[in-house]
Amino acid sequence: xxxxxxxxGAYAVDAxxxxxxxxxxxxxxxxxxxxxxxASLREASALLADAATTTPPPALRDAVLSGIxxxxxxxxxxxxxxxxxxxxxxxxxxxxxxxxxxxxxxVWQPWRDDASQTLSATDQVLQDPEAQxxxxxxxxxxxxxxxxxxxxxxxxxxxxxxxxxPAGKVYQLWLQTPSEDMVPFDLSTRGTVWTWTSQNFRPPAxxxxxxxxxxxxxxxxxxxxxxxxxxxxxxYGDGRPTIGDAVELTIIPFSTNEAGEEVVTYAFRxxxxxxxxxxx
Amino acid sequence: MSGRPPGExxxxxxxxxxxxxxxxxxxxxxxDDGEATSGGRARKGDQAALGELLRRSARGDEQAFAQxxxxxxxxxYGLALRVVRDPAQAxxxxxxxxxxxxxxxxxxxxxxxxxxxxxxxxxxxxxxDRVRSAEAASRRDTSYHDTNNTVEHDSTADAxxxxxxxxxxxxxxxxxxxxxREAITLAYYGGxxxxxxxxxxxxxxxxxxTRIRDGMIRLRDALGVGGDxxx
Numbered sequence: 001x002x003x004x005x006x007x008x009g010a011y012a013v014d015a016x017x018x019x020x021x022x023x024x025x026x027x028x029x030x031x032x033x034x035x036x037x038x039a040s041l042r043e044a045s046a047l048l049a050d051a052a053t054t055t056p057p058p059a060l061r062d063a064v065l066s067g068i069x070x071x072x073x074x075x076x077x078x079x080x081x082x083x084x085x086x087x088x089x090x091x092x093x094x095x096x097x098x099x100x101x102x103x104x105x106x107v108w109q110p111w112r113d114d115a116s117q118t119l120s121a122t123d124q125v126l127q128d129p130e131a132q133x134x135x136x137x138x139x140x141x142x143x144x145x146x147x148x149x150x151x152x153x154x155x156x157x158x159x160x161x162x163x164x165x166p167a168g169k170v171y172q173l174w175l176q177t178p179s180e181d182m183v184p185f186d187l188s189t190r191g192t193v194w195t196w197t198s199q200n201f202r203p204p205a206x207x208x209x210x211x212x213x214x215x216x217x218x219x220x221x222x223x224x225x226x227x228x229x230x231x232x233x234x235x236y237g238d239g240r241p242t243i244g245d246a247v248e249l250t251i252i253p254f255s256t257n258e259a260g261e262e263v264v265t266y267a268f269r270x271x272x273x274x275x276x277x278x279x280x
Numbered sequence: 281m282s283g284r285p286p287g288e289x290x291x292x293x294x295x296x297x298x299x300x301x302x303x304x305x306x307x308x309x310x311x312d313d314g315e316a317t318s319g320g321r322a323r324k325g326d327q328a329a330l331g332e333l334l335r336r337s338a339r340g341d342e343q344a345f346a347q348x349x350x351x352x353x354x355x356x357y358g359l360a361l362r363v364v365r366d367p368a369q370a371x372x373x374x375x376x377x378x379x380x381x382x383x384x385x386x387x388x389x390x391x392x393x394x395x396x397x398x399x400x401x402x403x404x405x406x407x408x409d410r411v412r413s414a415e416a417a418s419r420r421d422t423s424y425h426d427t428n429n430t431v432e433h434d435s436t437a438d439a440x441x442x443x444x445x446x447x448x449x450x451x452x453x454x455x456x457x458x459x460x461r462e463a464i465t466l467a468y469y470g471g472x473x474x475x476x477x478x479x480x481x482x483x484x485x486x487x488x489x490t491r492i493r494d495g496m497i498r499l500r501d502a503l504g505v506g507g508d509x510x511x
Contacts (some may be wrong), residue, residue: 009493014408015467015473039393040506041496046400047467049359050445051453056357060371064353065346067375068382073340076386164376195379196370203377243383 008034012041019158022126029127040263070242113255125149125156138162154225187226191268194228195219196241210255217241221268246271330395331388334506338385345382355457356403362469363407364414373410377403394505408471462494463488 004027010016011024025152030034052220128149135145142162149156152268159171173185196219204210217233233241247268254265330351330428356377360370380402388398413421453461459481467488478488500506 006493009496010467010489012466012496013464013490013492014405015472015474015477017473039397040402042397043506044496044500045393045404045468046394047445047449047505048464049355049400052358052469053354053446054358054361055354056374060357060374061349061353064341064375064378065377068342068345070298071379071383073382074336074384074386090329092361119398195376197376201368208507209360241383250284259420262385
């Protein structure tokens with residue numbers, strides 16, 4: 001990037017894509033001038049909202065104030081906080097984590113010098129100034145870049161312009177062992193609720209669920225040290241998920257297709273048995 | 281910076297914001313449904329008060345957080361509505377923003393930024409993430425793009441724009457060049473990336489980010505904020 005400082009304005013108003021955001025945040029970690037400028041421009045951007053104020057419905061206040069009772073405020077930053085590490089097989093040359101471009105990550109707080117407590121594992125790799133990077137352009141025009149951070153013992157795969165896989169197919173990640181065998185990378189089947197929301201009205205097309213709509217919970221589940229997946233969160237009944245809940249992979253019915261066959265999908269269900277159970 | 285007593289520099293708060301001089305009347309409450317404090321806010325002492333509420337929220341003080349909500353919800357929801365446009369999604373974005381604010385309140389450092397900037401940074405990011413992920417999900421949805429490729433003037437914002445601060449912001453925006461203003465409008469209220477803004481405004485690739493930066497610097501200086509923050 002020729003003049004990275006020039007991104008400060010766009011960054012301050014979130015007018016950057018995820019790749020630019022990660023590079024700029026990497027830059028911010030070592031540029032106090034840009035940090036100060038971003039902070040000052042954010043003061044201005046915060047005031048832009050004054051020109052668009054709209055009173056929300058009263059029910060939202062209740063939802064927010066009851067929501068916070070289920071969320072634990074983060075404790076103040078302490079030095080040397082734990083970083084989640086998973087035991088990798090010693091035979092693997094590099095463990096690769098798929099980065100979901102476009103999924104909202106941890107909020108960058110330029111006011112702290114040591115921001116590692118609030119960065120996701122992906123961000124920590126992407127922002128390691130000593131990380132190595134290898135890029136490849138694929139025949140279909142997509143690019144794939146592996147960013148490898150020996151310090152973090154992790155690597156992140158970032159793809160751009162990767163086309164949607166054909167119907168019924170998914171992308172699968174394979175790793176090469178030192179003996180040059182290829183092994184599939186199995187993601188963990190357990191994780192924690194990273195954030196969640198409820199869907200209270202039938203989503204518009206292309207939603208293909210049953211005509212008769214039942215509200216459901218959905219959210220992002222963090223598979224520790226791996227990825228954050230978007231998923232249904234069944235099994236809460238009349239209760240609500242809480243950020244941090246331990247959940248595990250399950251299969252749930254989704255709909256019935258025209259041939260009368262049941263269509264299923266994946267979901268993550270609370271591991272704890274105290275959540276009120278649903279039929280499935 | 282935060283150790284300086286308020287009276288030391290005439291007209292400046294502890295965070296360096298230029299106070300409104302006394303001969304200007306206090307702004308009118310925006311006409312709304314009468315909800316007690318959602319629209320009412322005084323610049324003087326505003327930031328110090330919000331900072332205190334955020335500090336207390338970091339310790340789990342739900343009452344303090346409720347007051348923070350009441351003082352800021354119209355701004356957060358209004359912004360969410362401008363960015364995601366759909367009221368139901370705007371409510372969800374607002375809720376996510378406040379939950380994230382509650383969760384990360386201990387990370388707020390008043391020496392390095394105002395509470396409102398902290399909150400609105402979270403809110404804006406949540407809105408932009410939502411609108412971009414919705415776009416990715418309904419890729420090539422023509423109707424969505426059709427309604428979003430013009431620089432609009434939101435009538436909801438016009439109706440709510442009775443507050444003094446809103447007039448102040450609009451006046452400051454008028455001091456920008458039209459390209460700067462359009463670029464910032466598309467970027468901030470539209471949630472577009474600078475490369476998308478360049479395309480939408482027929483600018484050479486890479487120039488939108490300069491327009492945005494120059495415009496934001498002018499805006500910052502016109503509004504008299506963030507000027508004395510040092511690293």
